[in-house]
Amino acid sequence: MEHKKITGYKKEYEIKDHPKVKGLQIIEGKNNFPISWLNQQGYCEYQLYLEHIKGIEAGPTKAMTQGSRKHKELEDIFNKDATPAKFEDAVEESKTEAVMSREVFVTSPEYGIRGYIDEIWMKPDEIVIIDDKPGRTPYESTMNQVRAYCLAYKDMTGDERKIKAALRERGTDNLFWIEVFTPDIEKQIRFTIDRMLGLFDGTKPFKATKNPRKCRSCRFKDQCENAQ
Numbered sequence: 001m002e003h004k005k006i007t008g009y010k011k012e013y014e015i016k017d018h019p020k021v022k023g024l025q026i027i028e029g030k031n032n033f034p035i036s037w038l039n040q041q042g043y044c045e046y047q048l049y050l051e052h053i054k055g056i057e058a059g060p061t062k063a064m065t066q067g068s069r070k071h072k073e074l075e076d077i078f079n080k081d082a083t084p085a086k087f088e089d090a091v092e093e094s095k096t097e098a099v100m101s102r103e104v105f106v107t108s109p110e111y112g113i114r115g116y117i118d119e120i121w122m123k124p125d126e127i128v129i130i131d132d133k134p135g136r137t138p139y140e141s142t143m144n145q146v147r148a149y150c151l152a153y154k155d156m157t158g159d160e161r162k163i164k165a166a167l168r169e170r171g172t173d174n175l176f177w178i179e180v181f182t183p184d185i186e187k188q189i190r191f192t193i194d195r196m197l198g199l200f201d202g203t204k205p206f207k208a209t210k211n212p213r214k215c216r217s218c219r220f221k222d223q224c225e226n227a228q
């Protein structure tokens with residue numbers, strides 16, 4: 001597969017920071033959140049409230065720091081032999097010749113989501129969107145994250161090729177979960193994304209987990225009134 005480093009996009013959007021929610025943007029007049037927040041939503045929605053609405057800062061966990069370092073190493077290796085390309089050109093070229101890229105930014109003003117795809121394989125007959133994770137367990141939250149990348153990619157490109165979502169054990173070739181992005185899955189992830197948008201526009205409450213084990217390993221436990 002030809003390696004392409006995505007260096008730009010043909011389409012540009014009007015982007016503003018949300019005045020009250022840290023990290024939330026307003027893109028083309030609609031709230032837009034980073035897809036990685038779905039991970040926190042699956043763990044405990046109250047974390048999102050504490051971090052992005054109350055503005056509490058908790059340092060990264062050891063796993064988060066290690067993950068970022070590994071990401072950077074893999075990206076540097078990839079970039080050594082990758083040729084630069086605009087996103088739209090790489091998508092078009094991949095319809096005749098397979099292209100692979102890393103750290104590809106996708107955004108959907110329509111659905112209110114944005115984020116970086118760890119790795120994407122664009123082949124003439126299918127698209128595979130991969131998110132690297134520590135371990136080999138496909139949690140609902142991590143599956144939702146990669147499903148949201150599929151939705152943003154599909155919305156950005158209108159690509160009619162089959163799209164697959166995959167989770168890979170970080171630092172290995174082991175794709176431990178893979179799923180075709182079907183219309184039913186798309187409906188399901190759009191429902192979850194709407195819930196997230198409802199949390200930030202105040203129409204839905206942030207639910208705190210009732211699982212004490214989650215609270216024990218939570219970065220916010222010392223500042224959380226709902227800690228179990």
Ligand code: SF4
Nearest residue numbers: 044047215218221224
């Ligand atoms: S301490 Fe528990 S309830 Fe509070 S944010 Fe963390 S996981 Fe959620």
